[in-house]
Amino acid sequence: MQTLHIQLENRSYPIYIGEGLLSQIKLIEPHLKQKHVAIVTNTTVAPLYLDPLLTLLKEHGIKAFPIILPDGESYKNQETLNLIYDVLLKEKCERTVTLIALGGGVIGDMTGYAAATYLRGVPFIQIPTTLLSQVDSSVGGKTGINHPMGKNMIGAFYQPQCVIADIDTLKTLPQREFSAGMAEVIKYGLIRDEAFFNWLEKNIEGLIKLNPSLLIEAIQRSCQNKADVVEMDEHESGVRATLNLGHTFGHAIENAMGYGVWLHGEAVATGMVMAAHLSKLMGWVKDNEFNRIVKLLKEAKLPIDPPKITEDQYMALMSMDKKVVDGKIRLVLQKGIGDSVITSDYDSKHLKTTLQNSNFSV
Amino acid sequence: MQTLHIQLENRSYPIYIGEGLLSQIKLIEPHLKQKHVAIVTNTTVAPLYLDPLLTLLKEHGIKAFPIILPDGESYKNQETLNLIYDVLLKEKCERTVTLIALGGGVIGDMTGYAAATYLRGVPFIQIPTTLLSQVDSSVGGKTGINHPMGKNMIGAFYQPQCVIADIDTLKTLPQREFSAGMAEVIKYGLIRDEAFFNWLEKNIEGLIKLNPSLLIEAIQRSCQNKADVVEMDEHESGVRATLNLGHTFGHAIENAMGYGVWLHGEAVATGMVMAAHLSKLMGWVKDNEFNRIVKLLKEAKLPIDPPKITEDQYMALMSMDKKVVDGKIRLVLQKGIGDSVITSDYDSKHLKTTLQNSNFSV
Structure with missing residues (x-):
């Protein structure tokens, strides 16, 4: 233990x-x-x-x-x-x-x-x-x-x-729900822990097979990452918001589909792909990094393509999200693997492109 | 200010x-x-x-x-x-x-x-x-x-x-509601501030007439007393419960009559008389102290006699109250004016006598 x-x-x-x-x-x-x-x-x-x-x-x-x-x-x-x-x-x-x-x-x-x-x-x-x-x-x-x-x-x-x-x-736990959990595990690697992301790439197969010592390590490293962030910022005024990587897109998907149709983790997985895609368009994430993200999520048996939602619907649902400050949608985006940023300083055209994209396969 | x-x-x-x-x-x-x-x-x-x-x-x-x-x-x-x-x-x-x-x-x-x-x-x-x-x-x-x-x-x-x-x-503010507020003001004197109680006896007439400087002083001393207690015990594990003087009886009255029939402060006033009465029966409050309490509450135009509630009804309602520990009703009682105690160490016969009494006039 x-x-x-x-x-x-x-x-x-x-x-x-x-x-x-x-x-x-x-x-x-x-x-x-x-x-x-x-x-x-x-x-x-x-x-x-x-x-x-x-x-x-x-x-x-x-x-x-x-x-x-x-x-x-x-x-x-x-x-x-x-x-x-x-x-x-x-x-x-x-x-x-x-x-x-x-x-x-x-x-x-x-x-x-x-x-x-x-x-x-x-x-x-x-x-x-x-x-x-x-x-x-x-x-x-x-x-x-x-x-x-x-x-x-x-x-x-x-x-x-x-x-x-x-x-x-x-x-x-049904496989689908296990994978939904893996989305959050992978998230910790993406937002702040490149070494953990690398470890996950190496061990994803064993994790899917419920290898006990791998599971304990994955959970422990995930909780530690979350704890580090939360301890820095208990009431979510700053850095804690990076934990919402994929969530603003994901909540829009969950909401548009009706809660419970997509699992939260599934929506977050696709949301993380969308965040990585926008980050790639901004030049913050390299092609091969984007491909690694998509690959790991796929290996974790997670969906990477969003359901059919119009851009207008996304915008309406995303501005309902509580991470809006002064009416502008702030997003958690990637600066490479293991580094993330909370920003409204992205190109709206690129966001549009990402929202209109329905096939992120690589 | x-x-x-x-x-x-x-x-x-x-x-x-x-x-x-x-x-x-x-x-x-x-x-x-x-x-x-x-x-x-x-x-x-x-x-x-x-x-x-x-x-x-x-x-x-x-x-x-x-x-x-x-x-x-x-x-x-x-x-x-x-x-x-x-x-x-x-x-x-x-x-x-x-x-x-x-x-x-x-x-x-x-x-x-x-x-x-x-x-x-x-x-x-x-x-x-x-x-x-x-x-x-x-x-x-x-x-x-x-x-x-x-x-x-x-x-x-x-x-x-x-x-x-x-x-x-x-x-x-209607007179009745003003008086209800005075019940809580008087409470602070009773539970921990004899000097304030004496000051209230001297100034009750001016307070009723809304003399500004007297009002400011009464509010300031009340808030200070409450703040002192709360600062000692923010989450009500101990001494803060003394602030509930009169409240266990009072909540029973409010509940029995239907919320809103008696004002909260009116019920607390009568509850404080009942607490003082039980304290007197226990020998913790002298006759003249009990009389002073009743007199000041009367001068503040507050009710001192409870409505018709049976003893069984009191017991049922009082044990719903959240200040119960291990199923035993703990009460805030007086040890003289300006001193109070939270205790279940009272004689049940005396509680019965108090609950059966419907006329506390002196």
């Missing part, structure tokens, strides 16, 4: 990464205020991991009850959040209850937000069960829900007590 | 207290991130203070638009909060927008919570227009909404950029 310590302004918390972690009570118990736990999970994850976890907790005298939500990004909304509040209130949960998020990013974001706002804040533990949530939402404290008018519009910055990333849970 | 600086863990903010403050742009402008403001207010306050404020902002090149909510505690809920989100999204407000809460405690709590959660946090400024909100919600960062199952169940700790307490706004 690897343990990573995330140090933020006021406090720090550990991320445990390894095999067989879900049966280790010592990773959970020391982080509880009192022996009272609500496990928030969904209808897909519950049949796989809920009962063993409930049994483990009960064996150690910890009062635990589940809150099982419908599965999917389309349920990351106010109504589902209210279901969590309602159960917590019905169970008379006090400030000493700890929420456990057992599931992917949607469960983590909603549980974290419920924890941030129930009685003005109760502790929570994250048990991410998808690769995406293990490398992304487990670091940085972003919690929240979607609004009919946009993704993640309502939320809070709120840190967990600890994160338990058990790679065994990846064995039950 | 008096300026009080509230210093919390990570940052500090000023509270301006005085006359004619609403026409002073220099109290607002330096606190804006950009010249973009949403003023959240209600149908009662808007006709009185909205237009001059909008004009002032526009004269100084600040883009401002109002969000006018229905007035009353019964609207402090998810639906009304959603109205705020909807307008902010429709107006394409970015992270650089500043929310201004123009109104009483309900407006302050909801606006603060909207600010805490819109795009995971935008700045806000409080302009409290009731005595209660000037001495209570302007310090401590408590924001939130009610849930059908209880008051303030959903919320966040979130600090404003500044608070502007203009005592001119008290001239338009």
Whole structure:
């Protein structure tokens, strides 16, 4: 097991990464205020991991009850959040209850937000069960829900007590979702860690085959990269925005297709190709670098071509994105592999060309 | 004008207290991130203070638009909060927008919570227009909404950029609401400041008549007392709970009668009498101290006798209150005037006697 310590302004918390972690009570118990736990999970994850976890907790005298939500990004909304509040209130949960998020990013974001706002804040533990949530939402404290008018519009910055990333849970993850997680892993290489990108090129096959030690290393290096960025900039005023590489394009794709049709990571992968393409047109990324990016994403079984969306639709959706300052669309773009920049200083004609391109194959 | 600086863990903010403050742009402008403001207010306050404020902002090149909510505690809920989100999204407000809460405690709590959660946090400024909100919600960062199952169940700790307490706004405040604010003022004397309690006994008549210098002093000393407590304990794990003197009884009264029938301050006043009564039965408060408490509250035109609520109803409602630890009702009780204690170490028979008493007149 690897343990990573995330140090933020006021406090720090550990991320445990390894095999067989879900049966280790010592990773959970020391982080509880009192022996009272609500496990928030969904209808897909519950049949796989809920009962063993409930049994483990009960064996150690910890009062635990589940809150099982419908599965999917389309349920990351106010109504589902209210279901969590309602159960917590019905169970008379006090400030000493700890929420456990057992599931992917949607469960983590909603549980974290419920924890941030129930009685003005109760502790929570994250048990991410998808690769995406293990490398992304487990670091940085972003919690929240979607609004009919946009993704993640309502939320809070709120840190967990600890994160338990058990790679065994990846064995039950559909290939498509695993690849979606790989998109974020590759992103860390692209934005700030050329050595990691090179390592990924070398090990992508083993990763796809779920080699445990490779997985642990990939998750650990991803979380470390994210932690480094977040520690520099906890509230996303500056450098943290580079973590949104591919996201402004990606959110537009997700939104245009209807949330849940494209997986978040798939949209981000295609968004990263678009960002790299625009960067190439700007002369910031070389042809062979662009080709390596496309190749690695393809090998990770990710889509690289966007769906049919008109340029106008892109522009409308992209300016809804919250990374707009003074009405101008700022984008995260590449300056080679392992270096990125947040800028509105690009040629609009080139953006147009990228938005009109529907085939990025090399 | 008096300026009080509230210093919390990570940052500090000023509270301006005085006359004619609403026409002073220099109290607002330096606190804006950009010249973009949403003023959240209600149908009662808007006709009185909205237009001059909008004009002032526009004269100084600040883009401002109002969000006018229905007035009353019964609207402090998810639906009304959603109205705020909807307008902010429709107006394409970015992270650089500043929310201004123009109104009483309900407006302050909801606006603060909207600010805490819109795009995971935008700045806000409080302009409290009731005595209660000037001495209570302007310090401590408590924001939130009610849930059908209880008051303030959903919320966040979130600090404003500044608070502007203009005592001119008290001239338009109904007498009943002014008195409700006085209940919280008197509370600070009771829980920790005997000298302030004595000063209030001496000056209650002038305060009721809205003498400006007396009002400024009362607000300043109240905020200072609250700030001292909050600074010791920002997240309400310990001593801050003394600020809830009268609140556990008071919330039960408000809840039993239906929110809005009794004003919060009125319920707290009666709750403080009940707490003092139980303290007297415990031998912690002398007869003459109890009498002084009842007398001052009466002179502030506050109710001292509870409505007809059965003991069982009290017990059920009080154990819903979030200041319960391990299922036992902890109460804030008096040890004389100017000293208070949070305890579950009282005689249940005495609590019963207090709950059954419906006439506390002396």
